[in-house]
Amino acid sequence: MNDFLFVFRNDPAVMPGMSPEALQNSMQKWMDWIGGIAAQGKLVDRGNRLANEGNVVRPSQVVTDGPYIETKESVGGFIMVRAGSLDEATEMAKGCPILFAGGNVEVRPIIRM
Amino acid sequence: MENQELIPHLFRTEYRKITAVLSKTFGLEHIEIAQDIASDTFLQASEMWGIKGVPDNPVAWLYTVARNKTLDYLRRDKLFKEKVTGQVVRSSPPGEEIDIDLSARNITDSQLQMMFAICHPSLPVESQIGLALNVLCGFGISEIASAFLTSKETINKRLYRAREKLRTEEVKMEFPAESDIESRLEAVLKTLYLLFNEGFYSAGKDITLRKDVCIEAMWLTKMLTENAGTDSPPVNALLALMCFHASRFEARTNPQGETVLYQDQDESLWDATLICRGENYLNRASVGQQLSRYHLEAAIGYWHTIKADTPEKWEHILQYYNQLLILEYSPIAALNRTYALAKARSKREAICEAEKLNLAGNHLYHSLLGELYLGIDDRKALECFNASLSLAKSRADRLLLAEKIRRIGETC
Numbered sequence: 001m002n003d004f005l006f007v008f009r010n011d012p013a014v015m016p017g018m019s020p021e022a023l024q025n026s027m028q029k030w031m032d033w034i035g036g037i038a039a040q041g042k043l044v045d046r047g048n049r050l051a052n053e054g055n056v057v058r059p060s061q062v063v064t065d066g067p068y069i070e071t072k073e074s075v076g077g078f079i080m081v082r083a084g085s086l087d088e089a090t091e092m093a094k095g096c097p098i099l100f101a102g103g104n105v106e107v108r109p110i111i112r113m
Numbered sequence: 114m115e116n117q118e119l120i121p122h123l124f125r126t127e128y129r130k131i132t133a134v135l136s137k138t139f140g141l142e143h144i145e146i147a148q149d150i151a152s153d154t155f156l157q158a159s160e161m162w163g164i165k166g167v168p169d170n171p172v173a174w175l176y177t178v179a180r181n182k183t184l185d186y187l188r189r190d191k192l193f194k195e196k197v198t199g200q201v202v203r204s205s206p207p208g209e210e211i212d213i214d215l216s217a218r219n220i221t222d223s224q225l226q227m228m229f230a231i232c233h234p235s236l237p238v239e240s241q242i243g244l245a246l247n248v249l250c251g252f253g254i255s256e257i258a259s260a261f262l263t264s265k266e267t268i269n270k271r272l273y274r275a276r277e278k279l280r281t282e283e284v285k286m287e288f289p290a291e292s293d294i295e296s297r298l299e300a301v302l303k304t305l306y307l308l309f310n311e312g313f314y315s316a317g318k319d320i321t322l323r324k325d326v327c328i329e330a331m332w333l334t335k336m337l338t339e340n341a342g343t344d345s346p347p348v349n350a351l352l353a354l355m356c357f358h359a360s361r362f363e364a365r366t367n368p369q370g371e372t373v374l375y376q377d378q379d380e381s382l383w384d385a386t387l388i389c390r391g392e393n394y395l396n397r398a399s400v401g402q403q404l405s406r407y408h409l410e411a412a413i414g415y416w417h418t419i420k421a422d423t424p425e426k427w428e429h430i431l432q433y434y435n436q437l438l439i440l441e442y443s444p445i446a447a448l449n450r451t452y453a454l455a456k457a458r459s460k461r462e463a464i465c466e467a468e469k470l471n472l473a474g475n476h477l478y479h480s481l482l483g484e485l486y487l488g489i490d491d492r493k494a495l496e497c498f499n500a501s502l503s504l505a506k507s508r509a510d511r512l513l514l515a516e517k518i519r520r521i522g523e524t525c
Contacts, residue, residue: 028432032454035435039447040469046439 001082003044003110004089008096009073010103012052029097037081037092047079073103080110120159123171125329128155128251131179133223134215137286138183139197141230141279146193148248150186154179180213187211224249225340226286228333232301235282240275241304242311247272250308250329260317260326288342298343302351302407305334309355316507320370324362331355338394349398350407356391357414360384372509380420388418409437413449427456444472448481460485476504480514487521495521 018026037043052074056064066074076098083089086109093105128151135147154175168174187193231244246252246260254272258265289297312326334352337343364382367373395411413433416426434450447470455463464485472478483497495518502514 031432031435031439035431035438035450036466036469038435038438038442039450039466040471041442041444041447043439043442 001084002089003112004081004083004086005108005110006047006079006081006089006093006096007075007106007108008077008098008103009106010076010098010101011072012074012076014101014103026097026101029100033095033097034079036095037079042082042092043079044082045080047077049077050075076103119167119171120155120162123158123175124155125251125325127172127175128152129224129227129249130220131175131215132248133227133286134213134220135179135183136227137219137223138211138213141284141286143193143197144248144276144279146186150179150182153182176215180215183213184211221336221340222288223286224336225343226288228301228337229289229297230279230284230286232297232304233279233282233284234297234300235284236275236278238304238307240271240278242308243268243271244275245304245308245333246326246329249333250326252326252329256322259319260311260315260322262315262317294342295345298337298345298348301337302334302347305330306351306407308333309358313358316509318370320366327355327359327362331359338397346398346401346403347405347407349394350405350411353391353394353398354407354411354414356387356394357411357418360387360391360418371512374513375417376422383418391415391418404436406437406440409433409440413437422456424457427453431457444475445477447472448475448477452481452484455485460489464489474504476501476506476510479504480517483517491521491524 034043034046038046052066054066056066058064081089081092083092086107089107089109093107096105098105131151131154132144132147135150136144139147157178158171158175162168162171227249228245231248232241236244243257243261246257247254252260254265254268258268261268288294309327309330312323312330315323315326317323331352334348334355337348338352360383361375361378363384364378364380365373365375373379391411391414395415398408398411410433413430416430416433419426431450431453434446434453437446438450451463451467451470454466464482467478467482467485470478479497479501483494483501486494486497498514498518498521502511502518505511505514
C-alpha cells in the first residue's frame with residue numbers, strides 16, 4: 001500500500017456564485033465521496049480546503065497576489081489516501097464531485113523521505 | 114430496601130469510595146490493601162447487620178468501620194506506615210492519629226483521581242477496563258470473567274499485572290496538570306466508552322450483569338459532568354450517547370433472551386426518560402468548537418431514537434457516519450454507514466459501496482450484504498446470509514441468521 005495525494009483544482013470563480021442549496025448539495029456530495037474512501041479505511045489525511053486568496057513569491061522577491069494569476073484554475077484543496085497502486089488511486093479519484101463541476105483531480109504518489 | 118438488596122446496593126456505591134479514599138491515603142501502590150479493607154468492611158456489615166439489624170445510617174456505619182479498620186492496620190503494621198507514600202499518612206505528625214478524610218469533597222476528588230489513575234495511558238486498555246470494573250464499579254473477579262467471557266484465572270492475572278503496572282509506572286492519585294487535562298480526559302472517556310460497550314455489545318448471557326456494567330459506566334461518566342474541571346463537551350456527548358443506547362436496553366432482547374434487531378423493536382419499550390436525559394446532555398455538549406467522535410455518535414444515537422423510517426432520518430445518520438469515518442475508521446462504522454446509505458438513497462448504491470469495503474472476514478459484512486440484496490436478488494442474499502452464518506460465533510447472531518435464512522428459503 002502507498003500513499004497518494006489528491007490535488008483538487010477548479011476555477012476559483014465557480015464556488016462564490018453558488019446558491020446556498022447548491023453549496024449544501026455540493027458539500028453533501030463531497031462528504032459522501034470522502035466518507036466512502038474513509039469507509040474503506042483508505043483515508044490517510046482528510047486534508048484541507050484552501051482559501052481563494054493568497055500570494056505567490058517569485059525570484060527577486062517579486063510578490064504577486066493570487067496563485068492563479070496565469071491560469072483559470074487554482075488548487076482548492078487536497079486529501080491523502082492509501083491505495084495499492086497508482087491505478088487504484090486513480091480509480092478512487094474518478095468519483096470525486098469536482099469532476100462534475102468543471103474541475104480536476106491530480107493524483108500523485110507520495111515519496112516518503 | 115430489603116437487607117439482602119441493601120448490601121449489594123451499598124457495595125456498588127460505597128466500595129469504590131472507600132477504596133479511592135484509602136488508596137489516596139496510603140498511596141496508589143497500596144491499592145490492594147485499600148481494596149482489602151473495603152472488602153473487609155462489607156464482610157463485617159453482612160455479618161453484623163444480619164444479626165443486629167441494619168443501623169440507622171448504614172453509610173456512616175460503613176465509613177466508621179472502614180476508618181477503624183484502617184487505623185488498626187496502621188497501628189499493627191508500623192513497617193507499612195513507614196513505607197506508605199500517600200500524602201495524608203506521610204504528612205501527619207508522628208505519634209498523632211491519622212485522619213481518614215471521608216468528607217464528601219474528598220470522596221468525590223478521590224474517585225475522580227482514581228479514574229484518571231486507572232485510565233493512565235501507560236496501562237494497556239484491557240487492564241484499564243479490568244481495573245475500572247474491579248475498583249471503580251466494585252465487580253468481583255467472577256463477574257468480570259463472565260462479562261469478558263473468560264476465566265477467573267485470566268482476570269486475576271490481568272488485574273495483578275495492572276496493579277503491578279500502576280506501581281512500576283509510579284502512577285499517582287492526583288488531578289492531571291492543566292496542560293494535560295484534555296488528553297488525560299480523552300483517555301478516561303475512551304475507557305468509559307469501551308466499558309459501556311462491553312456491557313452493551315458483549316455476547317455474555319447474563320443480561321442483568323451486562324446492564325449493570327452499562328449503568329456503572331454511565332454513573333462514572335455522570336460524575337465527570339458534575340465536576341467543573343471535567344465537565345467538557347465531549348464528556349456530555351459521551352453521556353448522551355450512552356443514554357440513547359441504554360434507552361433501548363429492554364427492547365433489544367425478547368423474553369427468551371434472543372436479540373431483537375433495531376427495525377423490529379417495540380418502541381413502546383424504549384425508555385423515554387433516558388432519551389430525554391440524552392437530549393439534555395447532547396444540548397450541553399453542543400457548546401464550543403470541538404466535534405469529538407462522541408458528538409457524532411451521540412447525534413447518530415439521537416436519530417435512532419426517532420422511530421419513523423424516513424429518508425431524511427437516514428440522510429442525517431449517513432452524514433454523521435461520513436464525518437465519524439473521516440475522523441476515525443472502524444469496520445463497524447463502515448458497515449453502518451453503508452446501511453444508512455441504503456436507507457437514505459438506494460440499495461443498489463449501497464451494494465456498490467459495500468463491495469469496496471474489503472471486510473470479507475467479518476460476518477456482519479456478509480449479513481449487511483445479504484440485507485442489501487434482499488428484494489433485488491434473493492438467491493444472492495441467501496448466499497450472503499449463509500456466508501455470514503459460517504463466520505458468526507455468538508449464539509444470538511447464529512439464531513438471527515438461521516431465522517433469516519429460513520424465511521428467505523420459504524419465498525425463494
